Amino acid sequence: MRVVIDTDACSGHGRCYDLAPVLFTDDERGYGQIVGDGSFTDDQRAAADKAVQACPERAITIVD
Numbered sequence: 001m002r003v004v005i006d007t008d009a010c011s012g013h014g015r016c017y018d019l020a021p022v023l024f025t026d027d028e029r030g031y032g033q034i035v036g037d038g039s040f041t042d043d044q045r046a047a048a049d050k051a052v053q054a055c056p057e058r059a060i061t062i063v064d
């Protein structure tokens with residue numbers, strides 16, 4: 001499983017990298033970026049779900 005960001009939808013609120021810095025970081029303009037390829041472990045699933053739910057733009061999805 002991995003997280004992906006719809007970069008067209010992202011508005012740079014920063015909640016993803018505030019809540020789940022192991023999975024997300026920011027670019028120079030404060031827009032969310034995936035760390036690595038976005039893959040996460042079972043232990044990180046809660047953090048991924050939290051970011052999905054917290055994104056005001058619904059820009060984050062979890063894919064297989």
Ligand code: SF4
Binds near residue numbers: 015017
């Ligand atoms: S929380 Fe959503 S809108 Fe905000 S930076 Fe992350 S992906 Fe972008």
